[in-house]
Amino acid sequence: EPEVTQTPSHQVTQMGQEVILRCVPISNHLYFYWYRQILGQKVEFLVSFYNNEISEKSEIFDDQFSVERPDGSNFTLKIRSTKLEDSAMYFCAIADRINQPQHFGDGTRLSIL
């Protein structure tokens, strides 16, 4: 079983709409990550989050993206105005320490129409 639960499993949204993807860790963890995987391609890093702030983000993670951990439990990824090219699987990952394995959820499939 994954150490994180992601919801929804599939999100279909019109271009230009906002989406929020959610990740709920099963237990307490320190490091949180979002990755994305366009169909048939490799998994790409988006952002890392530690101590309630972003510690690193990729070029993909532009001003349309944001993350937060509003209640100390859920970890969310928001895309403000979706584009067709945002269609992908989005994976949340957690880790307990630096230089330890990251463990992934089963992802949210985001389809932009």
Place this chain on the structure above:
Amino acid sequence: GESVGLHLPTLSVQEGDNSIINCAYSNSASDYFIWYKQESGKGPQFIIDIRSNMDKRQGQRVTVLLNKTVKHLSLQIAATQPGDSAVYFCAENIMNTGFQKLVFGTGTRLLVSP
């Protein structure tokens, strides 16, 4: 630059055979590597990891080999089973002050025939 790549996009084997999946990385400063298995509709699942102070690490039916001289990783699966059919990714752990991120390879699809 940071890049991790795989030599073979698809590997087909018979049940019971041993499988070897290869991976090249380019960042000679990397010191931690992870293999993940991804089944259809699921997220990457941790299989085994290795640190740069080791050449070999064994798990249950899996072995990872690290050759730092040529920046090459391999994943060996013994007595491959149909349930091993999946896409396998190597990932390079890139570290900086206060953060880490994984750089994934393009993946190798392993097909196991009964």
